[in-house]
Amino acid sequence: MKFSSVDQLLKNPVSFLDDSGPDDDIAISSRIRLARNIGKYPFPSSASAEVLQEVCDMVSAAAMASEALGGRKMLIFDPAVMSPVDREILLERRLASREFIRTPEHRKLFVCPDEACSLMINEEDQLRIQTIRPGFQLHEVWKAVNRIDDDLSRNLDYAFDEQLGYLTSCPTNVGTGMRASVMLHLPGLVLTGQIAPTIQGISKLHLAVRGIFGEGSDNSGNLFQISNQNTLGESELKIIDELESVIRQLIQQEKNARRTLLEENRYAVLDHVGRSYGLLRHSYKLGFKEALQSLSGLRIGVDMGLFSTIDIHRVNELFIGITPAHLKKNSDTPMNDDEVEIFRAALCREKLRQMS
DSSP: OOOOOHHHHHTSOOGGGSSOSTTTTTEEEEEEEEEEOBTTSOOGGGOOHHHHHHHHHHHHHHHHTOTTTTGGGOEEEOGGGSOHHHHHHHHHTTSSOHHHHHSOTTOEEEEOTTSSEEEEESSSSSEEEEEEEESSOHHHHHHHHHHHHHHHHTTSOBOEETTTEEOOSSGGGTBTOEEEEEEEEOHHHHHTTOHHHHHHHHHHTTEEEEBTTBTTOOOGGGEEEEEEOOOSSSOHHHHHHHHHHHHHHHHHHHHHHHHHHHHHOHHHHHHHHHHHHHHHHHOSOOOHHHHHHHHHHHHHHHHTTOOSSOOHHHHHHHHHHTSHHHHHHTSSSOOOHHHHHHHHHHHHHHHHHHHO
16 A cells, blocks of 8 residues: 655645635535444444554555545555644645544545545544535535445445444434535625524524534634534435525525625725735734635635636635645745744735735
8 A cells, every 4th residue: 555645635726625616606615424334343432453453454445446436546645654744734625634633543544636535544433435526516525425435335344224324433423424514605794793693593403503624613714614413314315405405595695795795885895805905915924813814805805806816716725825734834944833924924925916
């Protein structure tokens, strides 16, 4: 098994930020993750090192035989031999979870060359299969992840109960084992003060609202990840249809909020966008959250047609480029926190200078 380096990932832009999907001015990306386990083995949290390694070897063999997952073109990562910065990059690119990189032994990560699909081995569950695409396209993402799941199941005997469905480490995932989510950029609802009641309404529908990096992360950059919570007693397609219906309403609400801002409070919008641009273009130190908020302001300015020279693709690249691990990886020398903020500001100034 030949392991890949993070350098191979960094050669290409992040596919889910391609800005080429449906409703991509508001829906950043659509993602589905499936939790699966193998019948005769204990869950990772209670398995010995020997069992974890046996499972890792077994699932790795199935992954390498899977054409749906990418076949020989797959990138394979062993987090146990990676540097902390390289492991953090996997998290920032939404390929691995915090839990996965925190305790890296007896784990593997398989990634398609375009990063649209991936497989974590021995995270909370023995398999975490993921597909992610730009824009709002949950059904297309489901078709892709379902193909991978079916392909892997030919060589793996999943833990499955006729009444309960797929058995998972966390009881809240039992059933379909599916988490479907859409990442939305909702600055209009934030600026008009509608976001709090909107989130309350979403929560009553048994949907979860999280930040850009999932559970435990905040909504920096006005980015909100909306996902299902129910996995038991409903089919995958019903869950997806219900989530899709809510997302369509949120997209329309955001469009209405942006229209209201332009019609009734145009100068407040111009001020917000202008301050965001000024901070990115002229700052010499930038914290991560501050930079995300400013990029959010810049992005809504582009989406509203307030800029003629700003390239939305480059703005999207900055959402990943300003993350701490990516900055450290792209630096010639080790950096402390202050130096990271200085480097982040320099990167933003240079990218905007190139676009002006």
